[in-house]
Amino acid sequence: xxxxxxxxxxxxDTRLALSKHVxxxxxxxxxxxxxxxxxxxxxxxxxxxxxxxxxxxxxxxDGTILNAASRLIGTNIPLLGINRGTLGFLADIDVYxxxxxxxxxxxxxxxxxxxxxxxxxxxxxxxxxxxxxVLNDIVISHAEVGKVVGLSVMINDSLSDSYRxxxxxxxxxxxxxxxxxxxxxxxxxxxxxxYLVTPICPHSLTTRSVVLAEExxxxxxxxxxxxxxxxxxVLSFDGKEGMFIRSKDxxxxxxxxxxxxxIKTKEVSxxxxxxxxxx
Numbered sequence: 001x002x003x004x005x006x007x008x009x010x011x012x013d014t015r016l017a018l019s020k021h022v023x024x025x026x027x028x029x030x031x032x033x034x035x036x037x038x039x040x041x042x043x044x045x046x047x048x049x050x051x052x053x054x055x056x057x058x059x060x061x062d063g064t065i066l067n068a069a070s071r072l073i074g075t076n077i078p079l080l081g082i083n084r085g086t087l088g089f090l091a092d093i094d095v096y097x098x099x100x101x102x103x104x105x106x107x108x109x110x111x112x113x114x115x116x117x118x119x120x121x122x123x124x125x126x127x128x129x130x131x132x133x134v135l136n137d138i139v140i141s142h143a144e145v146g147k148v149v150g151l152s153v154m155i156n157d158s159l160s161d162s163y164r165x166x167x168x169x170x171x172x173x174x175x176x177x178x179x180x181x182x183x184x185x186x187x188x189x190x191x192x193x194x195y196l197v198t199p200i201c202p203h204s205l206t207t208r209s210v211v212l213a214e215e216x217x218x219x220x221x222x223x224x225x226x227x228x229x230x231x232x233x234v235l236s237f238d239g240k241e242g243m244f245i246r247s248k249d250x251x252x253x254x255x256x257x258x259x260x261x262x263i264k265t266k267e268v269s270x271x272x273x274x275x276x277x278x279x
Contacts, residue, residue: 001054004033005077007068009060012084018095019059022082025102039068044240047071054078055105055263061085062178066238069135069260078112078261080105089177092273093265099197104265111264115174116193116214119256121274122235125251133256136175136238140220140251141167143234143244150223151233154196157198157215160241164222165202167233170218170253171195175238176261185209189270195255218253222246 006021006028009207013237027034039063049056049072056072059082081091082098093101104110120138122129129217130174132138142149152162166248171180172195173188181187185198186209197218212218222233224247235242235251245251 001108003050003052003054004105005053005056006033006035007039007047007050007056007231008035009059009064010039011041012060012064015142018082018084020117022057022059022098022102025098026106029102029106031106039215042240043071049075049077051142055080057082058091059084060091062090062237065090066136070133070238072260073117073133073258076261077148080263080265081084082118089273090174090262092268097266101265103261104258109265111267113262113264114259115190115262116172116195117256117260118170118172118195118253119196120170120235120237120251122243122245122249122251122254124245129245129249130243132237132242133258134175134238135172135260136178137169137171137180138251138253139167139169139179139200139236140222140233140238140245143232148203148225150225152221152223154219154221155167155197155208155210157217157219160197160210161199161207163199163207164200164204164225166200168220169196169198169200170220171198175264181210186211187274191270193255214255216254220251222249223244226250 006019023033057080058068065081076157082093083091120132153160173190173192180198183200193214199207206249233245
């Protein structure tokens with residue numbers, strides 16, 4: 001590969017010092033490299049990608065990659081994360097590895113790892129209010145912190161469970177090491193094509209996470225606990241607030257047609273990554 005784009009979290013890369021250094025390294029080896037100076041982490045608009053770009057390097061943490069991935073849907077250009085954050089499950093290249101990584105990229109010595117995404121449609125009275133795609137997770141919780149929300153979860157139109165608690169997380173294997181892990185959910189190898197439903201602090205002694213197959217469709221309905229149709233739940237997508245929903249609204253979730261491709265330049269087992277990141 002010879003054509004690269006750098007996307008940077010400017011809070012992590014002060015004055016774009018690292019980005020400019022990486023650009024210089026690529027160009028010294030005969031590659032073409034562009035820095036997206038207009039990138040802002042909280043933007044939601046699609047990112048402008050120069051024609052011919054073969055690889056996008058994202059400098060920051062996992063949050064930066066999640067934001068970039070959501071704004072690059074449909075480009076099908078592989079991402080490589082350079083870690084300037086904390087855990088770095090997605091941004092797994094450290095600064096000291098840059099020289100070797102750049103050489104491997106230009107010599108086409110890498111593997112592609114495709115991650116599934118989720119597609120969510122929000123319904124009210126049979127009409128779609130909005131559609132969203134995420135790489136990490138979808139969270140449905142009460143609109144007011146500390147209050148209980150009632151949610152019924154249906155899998156392929158059959159009732160699986162009714163939750164009373166803080167909410168529910170629906171996540172991909174990529175998102176399994178995020179909020180899902182903190183809520184007691186299982187970890188899945190990120191290359192799997194399963195996804196998860198995990199209740200958040202359920203008022204129950206028996207409620208557990210459910211692992212779903214690729215073809216399964218999940219529908220989450222907001223239940224009316226207090227005889228009101230005022231907004232009582234909030235939807236968030238990959239950590240960003242999406243919209244308020246109310247009693248009887250439904251969120252239908254399935255695996256998206258789109259995927260997010262990641263570049264892997266080193267062979268490290270997922271078990272080893274877990275051990276390193278979770279200590």
